[in-house]
Amino acid sequence: xxxxxxxxxxxxxxxxxxxxxxxxxxxxxxxxxxxxxxxxxxxxxxxxxxxxxxxxxxxxxxxxxxxxxxxxxxxxxxxxxxxxxxxxxxxxxxxxxxxxxxxxxxxxxxxxxxxxxxxxxxxxxxxxxxxxxxxxxxxxxxxxxxxxxxxxxxxxxxxxxxxxxxxxxxxxxxxxxxxxxxxxxxxxxxxxxxxxxxxxxxxxxxxxxxxxxxxxxxxxxxxxxxxxxxxxxxxxxxxxxxxxxxxxxxxxxxxxxxxxxxxxxxxxxxxxxxxxxxxxxxxxxxxxxxxxxxxxxxxxxxxxxxxxxxxxxxxxxxxxxxxxxxxxxxxxxx
Amino acid sequence: xxxxxxxxxxxxxxxxxxxxxxxxxxxxxxxxxxxxxxxxxxxxxxxxxxxxxxxxxxxxxxxxxxxxxxxxxxxxxxxxxxxxxxxxxxxxxxxxxxxxxxxxxxxxxxxxxxxxxxxxxxxxxxxxxxxxxxxxxxxxxxxxxxxxxxxxxxxxxxxxxxxxxxxxxxxxxxxxxxxxxxxxxxxxxxxxxxxxxxxxxxxxxxxxxxxxxxxxxxxxxxxxxxxxxxxxxxxxxxxxxxxxxxxxxxxxxxxxxxxxxxxxxxxxxxxxxxxxxxxxxxxxxxxxxxxxxxxxxxxxxxxxxxxxxxxxxxxxxxxxxxxxxxxxxxxxxxxxxxxxxxxxxxxxxxxxxxxxxxxxxxxxxxxxxxxxxxxxxxxxxxxxxxxxxxxxxxxxxxxxxxxxxxxxxxxxxxxxxxxxxxxxxxxxxxxxxxxxxxxxxxxxxxxxxxxxxxxxxxxxxxxxxxxxxxxxxxxxxxxxxxxxxxxxxxxxxxxxxxxx
Numbered sequence: 058x059x060x061x062x063x064x065x066x067x068x069x070x071x072x073x074x075x076x077x078x079x080x081x082x083x084x085x086x087x088x089x090x091x092x093x094x095x096x097x098x099x100x101x102x103x104x105x106x107x108x109x110x111x112x113x114x115x116x117x118x119x120x121x122x123x124x125x126x127x128x129x130x131x132x133x134x135x136x137x138x139x140x141x142x143x144x145x146x147x148x149x150x151x152x153x154x155x156x157x158x159x160x161x162x163x164x165x166x167x168x169x170x171x172x173x174x175x176x177x178x179x180x181x182x183x184x185x186x187x188x189x190x191x192x193x194x195x196x197x198x199x200x201x202x203x204x205x206x207x208x209x210x211x212x213x214x215x216x217x218x219x220x221x222x223x224x225x226x227x228x229x230x231x232x233x234x235x236x237x238x239x240x241x242x243x244x245x246x247x248x249x250x251x252x253x254x255x256x257x258x259x260x261x262x263x264x265x266x267x268x269x270x271x272x273x274x275x276x277x278x279x280x281x282x283x284x285x286x287x288x289x290x291x292x293x294x295x296x297x298x299x300x301x302x303x304x305x306x307x308x309x310x311x312x313x314x315x316x317x318x319x320x321x322x323x324x325x326x327x328x329x330x331x332x333x334x335x336x337x338x339x340x341x342x343x344x345x346x347x348x349x350x351x352x353x354x355x356x357x358x359x360x361x362x363x364x365x366x367x368x369x370x371x372x373x374x375x376x377x378x379x380x381x382x383x384x385x386x387x388x389x390x391x
Numbered sequence: 392x393x394x395x396x397x398x399x400x401x402x403x404x405x406x407x408x409x410x411x412x413x414x415x416x417x418x419x420x421x422x423x424x425x426x427x428x429x430x431x432x433x434x435x436x437x438x439x440x441x442x443x444x445x446x447x448x449x450x451x452x453x454x455x456x457x458x459x460x461x462x463x464x465x466x467x468x469x470x471x472x473x474x475x476x477x478x479x480x481x482x483x484x485x486x487x488x489x490x491x492x493x494x495x496x497x498x499x500x501x502x503x504x505x506x507x508x509x510x511x512x513x514x515x516x517x518x519x520x521x522x523x524x525x526x527x528x529x530x531x532x533x534x535x536x537x538x539x540x541x542x543x544x545x546x547x548x549x550x551x552x553x554x555x556x557x558x559x560x561x562x563x564x565x566x567x568x569x570x571x572x573x574x575x576x577x578x579x580x581x582x583x584x585x586x587x588x589x590x591x592x593x594x595x596x597x598x599x600x601x602x603x604x605x606x607x608x609x610x611x612x613x614x615x616x617x618x619x620x621x622x623x624x625x626x627x628x629x630x631x632x633x634x635x636x637x638x639x640x641x642x643x644x645x646x647x648x649x650x651x652x653x654x655x656x657x658x659x660x661x662x663x664x665x666x667x668x669x670x671x672x673x674x675x676x677x678x679x680x681x682x683x684x685x686x687x688x689x690x691x692x693x694x695x696x697x698x699x700x701x702x703x704x705x706x707x708x709x710x711x712x713x714x715x716x717x718x719x720x721x722x723x724x725x726x727x728x729x730x731x732x733x734x735x736x737x738x739x740x741x742x743x744x745x746x747x748x749x750x751x752x753x754x755x756x757x758x759x760x761x762x763x764x765x766x767x768x769x770x771x772x773x774x775x776x777x778x779x780x781x782x783x784x785x786x787x788x789x790x791x792x793x794x795x796x797x798x799x800x801x802x803x804x805x806x807x808x809x810x811x812x813x814x815x816x817x818x819x820x821x822x823x824x825x826x827x828x829x830x831x832x833x834x835x836x837x838x839x840x841x842x843x844x845x846x847x848x849x850x851x852x853x854x855x856x857x858x859x860x861x862x863x864x865x866x867x868x869x870x871x872x873x874x875x876x877x878x879x880x881x882x883x884x885x886x887x888x889x890x891x
């Protein structure tokens with residue numbers, strides 16, 4: 058009897074030292090950098106910490122943020138999806154086809170566009186899980202295919218949604234009395250859903266299992282092929298949602314836009330502390346990572362740093378963020 | 392004759408294990424000296440000390456009359472002691488010559504590789520060895536036997552005088568073995584001393600001059616091969632003490648056949664495997680490393696494909712396309728390589744226990760029933776007495792024995808009828824071992840069918856109701872608990888097919 062309490066006390070300490078504290082510290086670290094960035098920019102420019110600027114930051118985070126949410130899933134499996142940017146474009150073009158070309162109802166366009174994204178995810182997932190093509194190659198191919206298809210379908214010209222003003226309102230409208238565009242809410246809701254999927258559902262648990270040791274998961278009876286496909290479909294679906302948001306916000310489907318977004322999404326995920334080798338990562342981290350990128354770009358623009366330099370600085374920040382993560386992990390190990 | 396290499400009083404301990412106790416070995420120039428012993432007898436450890444992979448804790452190493460220390464593998468190689476490993480260490484996409492001179496390429500103008508010089512050096516070497524091989528061929532185009540010759544050539548290119556060969560014939564065909572033996576004879580004539588590790592008794596008689604037997608990390612004896620027969624050597628190898636030989640729990644031999652395997656085959660790895668397991672039975676699988684026991688287990692579990700064969704569960708033909716099918720049909724497999732395949736080390740205890748059973752712990756929408764999972768995990772942590780600060784602890788921070796219990800908990804949660812334990816006590820301390828034995832017995836008594844693969848004969852003998860012995864992908868014997876002894880098992884485990 059006497060041993061019992063001491064044992065649990067020791068146990069509690071051990072747990073704190075290892076898993077829990079490490080993960081918490083990572084989030085705190087990312088969050089702290091975000092706060093510091095905001096503080097620095099607020100001090101340097103009176104224009105930064107203003108309501109409309111903060112809303113602007115959130116608005117510009119929304120699309121990349123949703124893309125990054127989707128990318129988080131595949132990256133946690135230890136895979137990568139290079140096609141999220143052009144799949145996003147493909148989805149918005151398909152929404153244009155449904156709504157403008159075929160004059161369909163807006164909800165059909167929205168759902169159709171999102172499903173087009175899911176379908177791309179399905180194709181990537183089958184190639185990766187069934188045919189065993191490396192994720193980098195498979196999604197590179199899908200990236201090129203969707204990019205080409207978007208240009209072909211649209212005839213390389215933007216498709217406008219001016220006939221259906223409600224479509225633009227989807228993201229740019231706001232709840233009466235609140236001056237926050239819907240896109241921001243959509244991003245937040247999508248984050249909460251993604252967080253739930255990752256931490257509370259079977260898919261989420263298998264997601265981590267695949268990333269930490271795929272063979273061990275397979276030998277535990279997990280149908281790894283099936284679940285991997287499911288995860289790529291989820292990523293595609295999130296890209297589809299981002300595509301609709303993008304089209305709605307610009308009130309047009311821009312077939313030439315989108316490539317390069319996948320790398321920004323990956324950067325946000327990585328800054329958020331998700332490991333590219335798989336097995337660990339959080340949705341909150343990705344949200345913070347996406348915010349850090351937008352705050353940085355926005356702040357630098359307000360300080361009139363030339364755009365080319367902004368890109369250089371974001372690149373440096375990625376190195377810094379990932380290196381700090383490596384140092385932290387090394388310390389955890391020893 | 393003066394010894395080429397003499398090891399005396401070698402001691403080596405690893406945390407928790409006294410791996411080598413006062414080991415000795417004497418190798419004469421031009422001698423083929425066989426080193427035999429069961430799995431885990433300490434052969435590899437001793438050879439790793441002789442090649443500088445490990446450093447000895449105590450003892451003397453005398454090479455050509457001079458006492459030497461080998462702080463690393465490079466020191467051993469520079470002195471002329473080389474090892475040909477069972478898994479060949481060649482780079483398949485480089486040529487033969489590039490492999491042999493990797494890291495010490497002859498150069499011209501300091502920075503250019505002198506391919507011409509390299510190839511001609513290798514050609515000269517091959518001529519000396521009577522080998523007809525083009526040094527410019529890619530290693531990936533060579534058969535395993537030829538690759539082995541390349542390894543030998545590589546060792547000789549370091550002017551090696553001591554060659555250690557670990558199971559060199561394991562992957563060779565009969566004619567290739569004869570080629571290898573010709574090469575060995577030739578090397579003998581040049582005065583090279585060869586330490587030859589093998590489990591194949593007939594081979595030792597053909598090629599070796601003397602045999603040293605090791606057992607449980609200790610030296611047993613060195614004998615002239617000519618004066619010994621196979622049975623005598625086997626007796627020296629297995630004279631191991633049996634710990635508390637309780638007879639296995641009783642079970643009725645007329646019980647229902649839960650799993651039946653018929654004609655399972657894949658290439659040379661699995662040849663016409665035929666057996667069954669009954670309800671409540673512990674079926675032992677004995678054999679030496681590489682005999683194909685793990686391959687059988689993985690094939691039944693759907694982890695690897697097979698060419699032919701069928702699996703019947705309760706008399707019904709089962710279609711197993713992957714582990715998820717096997718698990719659905721009530722088969723659980725505990726891998727021999729616990730850290731890589733048995734548990735997810737980066738995930739917590741609760742997730743590991745639930746990983747095979749999540750379908751049961753979700754609601755219609757796919758949410759996990761966290762509370763339910765935690766209750767189950769707590770239950771198994773208590774009933775298996777897993778020592779962990781909590782079910783939220785990552786498995787990598789648990790000891791080997793407790794990781795194994797987590798892996799067992801995973802299959803108990805799934806409520807499997809057939810459990811395959813592949814080396815369940817490997818790397819586990821004595822206390823945890825007997826706990827696992829008790830657990831297996833309890834499970835069998837509860838009506839589970841258990842297949843236990845083990846390289847430890849006393850363990851097999853103690854636990855099994857029936858024992859299957861494998862050698863080189865075939866089942867060579869099926870023994871009842873009464874007729875099985877260490878000697879009979881070892882005899883069947885070293886029984887090669889009759890092609891000689």
